[in-house]
Every structure is written in C-alpha cells, then in structure tokens.
Amino acid sequence: MAVTALSAAESKRLSPRLRKLEDERWLAMALLAPTAILLGLFIAYPFFEGVLLSLSSTRVGEPGHFVGLKNFYKIWDDSIFRHTVWNTFYYTAVTTVFKLALGLWLAILLNRHFRGKAIIRAFILLPFIIPTVLSTFAWKWMFDPTFSVINWTLFQLGLITTRINWLGDPDLAMTSIIIINIWRGVPFFAITLLAGLQTISPELHEAAAIDGARPWQRFWHVTWPLLMPVTLVVVLFSVIQTFADFQLVYVMTGGGPANATHLFATYAYQLGIGTGLLSEGAAISLAMFPFLFIIVVVQLLYIRRVETR
C-alpha cells in the first residue's frame, strides 16, 4: 500500500519523458542501450571493418581497393599459414585435454574436507589472477636457454648433461607454451568444476556406495554424468580463449623459432602489423572465425542435449 502510494505520488512529479520508462518496452530499451552501444562500437564495428579489410588490398600507408577473396587464396597457399592452422588446433586440443584432466583432479581433491581448504582454494587461483604477460615473463626466464632454472634442476638431479634449448627448438618451444597455457588455465577449470561438484548431493555418492559402486564406478556413473553440463561450458569457454590466444605466445616466442609456434592471432598480428600487410592479417584473423563458429555451434547443441536429458 505504502509503496504504491509513494510511486503514484512520485510519478506525478516525473516529467512526461521519464514517465515513459514505466512502460516496460521503453525501460528495456533504455537498459539495453549502453551494452548495445558498447558491443556495437568495440565488437561489431571492428568485425565489420575487419571483413572489409580482408577483402581489400590495404597496406600500411596505402588505402587499397576491393580485391574479393584474393587475400584468402593467398594465405591458403602460404605454408606458414597452414602450419599456423595445425598449430592452433594442436595447441587447443592438447591444452584443453590436460587442463580438463588436471582441473578435474584438483577440483575433486579440493572438494574433500581438510585443514586450510579455503586458503588453498584461494592460492589455486593465482595463475589465473596474475596478468598473463607478467607470469609469462617469469616463465620465459625459467625457460631461458642460459639461465633456465628447469635446466639447472634437471642438471643437478643428474637427468641431463647438456642444456636443453627450450625455446630454440621448434618442438620444445611448442611444448613449452603448451605447458604454460595449461598452468594458466587449470585454475579456471578447477574452480568451475569444483563449483559443479558442490552441486552434486553427497547423498548420491552414499546411495551409490551402498548400491555397491566402488570409488571409480561412483565417479564414472554418478559424478561424471552430473558434472557434464558444467564441464561442457568450461571446455567451451576455454576452447574459445585458447583458440584465439595471443599474449602468451607473443611474449614467449613471438611465434618463433622459424614461425614454429604461430597461432592465428600471432601470425595475423605479425603479418598485418609487423609487416604492414593489413588486409592479409585481417584475412588470417577472419579465417579463425568459421572454425570457432563450428566448434561453438557443435558444443552448444551438445550442451542443450545434455541439459534436456
């Protein structure tokens, strides 16, 4: 009663323009406008510009003109680009598998009761909180050919006799950035999966234990299926982020040695900004889009199926 009386009194004082906001359609528009403007300005417009750029012959200092799909044909013949495509898939697949496995393992450990649980949970998040560039610099130091603490440790343990050139060898360089990506990504998996685990009633595990399921069977028949929706969402987010990763590779190897560790984003940057071939860089960036689009659609369809199950 008091509330209606108050709002009635207030609306009398409101200007006609503000009174329009009492209509839900106007209110919805007013509330959505800031987000729509920001998304349009910083996502849709650059995307649209990128598409135009990729269809032109623009270079730094040269406006260029429309050339159709020429840039795409060109990058298709580029062996570095093909290697980049392979790299990106390899990098995404390997890191996602490890992040999921380690994250799940950590989440299950953290879901148990032990002393200092809250502090450990907070610490687990550290790799995720530290700015990637900062932590990657630390890793770069650890993988440094001369000063590598990893080499030193392996040497002291008597496991190696010569230095390992972590970032100088193409295969090892890829392995190195994969390790760092896993290190950085595990906390996100662990914390999110932990949240998922906590929604599973302990009674279900007890019921399964009485039903005769051993710990591994309880995980496989109860925990894993119930955790599936959360897992799929985490994997989806992670795949999108990893596929478009830039900072880590840029700081660590810059795409080298000999273009061995380029991902879409770093190669696009190198070609587009580094060498000034803006239109080709844009084409490489855009080439990422259909792959990501398919991955996302497939996963979203699967998530919907799991959730309505």
Place this chain on the structure above:
Amino acid sequence: MAEVSLHKLNKKFDTTHVVKDVDLQIRDKEFMVFVGPSGCGKTTTLRMIAGLEAITTGEIRIDDRVVNEVPPMDRDIAMVFQNYALYPHMSVASNLAFGLKMRKFEKAEIEKRINNAASILGIESLLQRKPRQLSGGQRQRVALGRAIVRDPKVFLFDEPLSNLDAKLRVQMRVELKKLHERLAVTSVYVTHDQVEAMTLGDRVVVMKDGVVQQVGEPLELYNTPANRFVAGFIGSPAMNFADVTLVENGGKPVAEAPGLRIGVPGELATRARAKIGRKATLGIRPEDIHLATAADAPEYCFEAVVEVVEQLGSEILLDMRVGSAVMVASVEPTLRVRAHDKLKLALKPERLHLFDAESEASI
C-alpha cells in the same frame, strides 16, 4: 534372517559426542524405529549401521558378523534417504537396476526384480521416466523400489517421509507398514515424528542428546514412560506437567502445588512415600482429564480456568490455567465451554505419572 546388534556404540565428531554408549538388539524381521528431536544422534546411529559413518568406539554386528570395518556395499543393507537420492540422470528403471548391475547380476534377473518391485509399489508405468518428472510420492516409491530390488538383509530408512505433504505422509506410512508385513525384512527407521514411530514401530527407541532414553513397544512407551522426556515426547497433544512438592496428608502422599492438590494412588504411592518432602513433576495426559462428576473422588479433582478452546471436531482441546501451571485437556466434542469459564476437572488416578525433579526419572 538378520539381527542387528549395537554394543557400547559411540560416535564423536571432533569434540562433540553425538552418540553415547548405545546398546541395542534389533531382532530378526523387527521394525525398529529411532525417534527423537533433531541432533539426538538417531541419524548418526543409522549411518553407522549403514557404514557411511565411522564408529568411534563400540561394535555393530549384523547377524554374528562384526561389520565395524566392512564397507557399506558389503553389509548387505539397503538404505532409503531423506531426499530420496535418486540418480537424476538415470531413468527409474536404471535407478532400480544400478545396485544390481554393480553386483553383476544377470540381465534377465535384473529385469525380473525390477518388474517385481515395480508391481509391488505400483510404479510400472513410470519406469522410463526421469526422477525430475516424478512427484514427491512417486520418487519416494522409486527410492523404496531401489531398496527392494536388492533383497537385502536389512532396510535402513532415514526420515523417508519427511519431505512429503501431510496427507501423502499418512498414506505412505500405511503402505510402508504393509510393505514390511509382506517382505518381513529387518528394518531400522529413523524419524523425528512420534506418530510415525508409534504407528510403524514394532519397537521404538527414544533418543536424546546421544543417549537412549527408553526402548520398548509403542504402548509401553505411552503407558509407562521411563522419564519425563519420553513422557513429553510420546503422545500428541503432549503430556501435561506441573511442578509439585510431595507431602504427606493423613498418612498418604499428596502432590501439591499452588492451586493443585492431587492424591497419589495405589502402587505409585508406595514408591512416592520415599520421596516425601521432595520436589517432583506431576504428569497427566490431556486425554486422561475429564469434567469432574459425583463419581470422582475429591482427591483427584482440581479447578481450572479455561484460556483457549480449540475445536478439533472429534474432540475439544482446552488450554487451561491450573494454579500456576498450564495444562491441556481433551474433552468430549459435545461439551459447551467458553474461554474464561471455571471448570472442575478430575484425572484418572491410574494414569497419573510422577517424575523425580532432579533426575527426571519416573517414580
């Protein structure tokens, strides 16, 4: 065939001692109910029998086998949980089959048992559904079915009816009773509802603060409660209590309080004689109080002022002030009474209870 025996059973969580020296023999085919207020240790005791909770000290035997260190799956028990604990991602049939699959039963045998349990519980038409497509009562049946298909030595029930609405609870209570008669499997049932305990139990264990207060058949608890707690917990509406002093009057013990003076009859008088001059608690159930007539001896009569009249249809509950005490009487529905009426009431002397004021034990 299964007997369950608990011997000097104790459970401590860190510093809290939740189950204290519980000794109990549960007979073969018996329906044993644990009842008590929340936090009394009844569920913890059940979970120890199930093997879901480690035993601090003491021993649990199923038949003659000590099961202290035996994991739940090897105890040959089945449990029905308070929240049903159905696997949400499995159909009803898969829920029922799970325990049998884990035990590597033949497919044909699994199917036979599922169909049998489903027909006993009337859930044949629900077998392909998921738990979330079921109502509370249907889920409860599936949870029961999951226990039945296993054909275990012992059924354990952890407040299985507490999530159902009142009407369904009464209905399921009856069905549980029938089910037990049909299957004749040793059952341990935990509840905080004394009506469930009274109606379902062959015997009832009343617990409080981790200690067994009394074990007995329902009527035994009702008629001869061991202490004030059991007297107050069993029976609805609850027993009336009044703080009294035991005095002697003409060679006979009398319970006296301001505005109340009740003679202590028969055998109770013999026992009360030793406590003359001491404080005690008088207990009388609402249904054992009636309007005084000429036939009632004056030493069992007292005066009361009605404060509230509760019309229940089948009876009338009178909330009354008796001296300094507050009492409830259940009287005939035909009686015309109004608030502030002054009544002369009498109690049935053979139904009078006295409890020691300090130990609270029955005198």
